[in-house]
Amino acid sequence: MDIIEILESAIEGEISSKEKYLKLAKEATDPETRAALEQLARDEGNHAQILRDRLTAIRLMNDLGGV
Numbered sequence: 001m002d003i004i005e006i007l008e009s010a011i012e013g014e015i016s017s018k019e020k021y022l023k024l025a026k027e028a029t030d031p032e033t034r035a036a037l038e039q040l041a042r043d044e045g046n047h048a049q050i051l052r053d054r055l056t057a058i059r060l061m062n063d064l065g066g067v
Contacts, residue, residue, distance in 0.1 A: 003058060004055065004058060004059070007051050007054060007055040007058070008055065010051050011048050011051045011052060011055070014044045014045070014047045014048035014051065015044070015048050017040075017044045018041045018044035018045050018048065019041075021037045021038070021040045021041035021044060022037070022038070022041045024037050025037035025038045025041065
């Protein structure tokens with residue numbers, strides 16, 4: 001498994017976690033739990049974006065003959 005495959009898998013994991021937290025937030029009955037789950041979902045979305053950015057940079061370097 002190379003770095004691109006690892007990052008792609010990690011992005012999928014972050015997106016899956018985000019979706020799980022959003023589903024749980026919709027089901028939450030108290031506002032504090034809902035807010036916490038929504039924040040976790042946002043965090044996972046941010047993590048996915050960081051990984052996407054890293055993946056884009058690595059692909060660009062590969063295209064330019066690096067790495």
